[in-house]
Amino acid sequence: MNLQRPNANDATRTANRSRSVVPMSGLCSRCVDGCTGNCEVFKASFRSRELIYPGPFGEITAGGDKDYPVDYSHLNIQGYALGARGLPEGVIGNSDTAVFPSVNTETEYGSELKVKMKVPVFTGALGSTEIARKNWEHFGVGAALSGITLVCGENVCGIDPRLELDSEGRIVSAPEMDRRIEIYRRYYSGYGEMLVQMNVEDTRLGVAEYVNRKHGLETIELK
Ligand code: SF4
Known part of the structure; x- marks a missing residue:
């Protein structure tokens, strides 16, 4: 299983012509003679090293959109009331004193x-x-x-x-x-x-x- 999608990404402003893509290479299942683009292989064949950098340079930040088998989005933290700590001395923790703007x-x-x-x-x-x-x-x-x-x-x-x-x-x-x-x-x-x-x-x-x-x-x- 390839957790990335090689050969086409918005960061390099490329996309596959076909909806069906070989996971290992990122090439379209049918890579046709006469294709008008626009995967990375296609674009790099005549735009060369422009493909090295995400673009337009100086206008964007870019991240690697790889799927991980487990990531933080798979976790839910179900909180529950544990009481209030760190209140000033003598102050009893209740709904009026344990309020979030007071958290240090x-x-x-x-x-x-x-x-x-x-x-x-x-x-x-x-x-x-x-x-x-x-x-x-x-x-x-x-x-x-x-x-x-x-x-x-x-x-x-x-x-x-x-x-x-x-x-x-x-x-x-x-x-x-x-x-x-x-x-x-x-x-x-x-x-x-x-x-x-x-x-x-x-x-x-x-x-x-x-x-x-x-x-x-x-x-x-x-x-
Ligand atoms: S050249 Fe065209 S058909 Fe071939 S993999 Fe790239 S986008 Fe797909």
């Missing part, structure tokens, strides 16, 4: 350096893609106001056309990274943080040293 969702992470969060949420890594760049303001402001941790993905400095390097190829100035940090900090109120992912290129460029030296960022994620 704060938490923290870190071993020696603790980071407090208002709710235990991290964003996905928003890195060098155009969709991340042009939507950073919304994510940065939203994450700061929500008190969650914002993850800046890899290679943001590497593709910055205004990046300045020293004679050893290390970052002197990275305006796009500066912009992202400044936007996040505009509404930062002590909860969550912005952390920066680093790949091999980021490490060579000295991204960790730069964000720590210039902005005092203390968390990186090595890939």
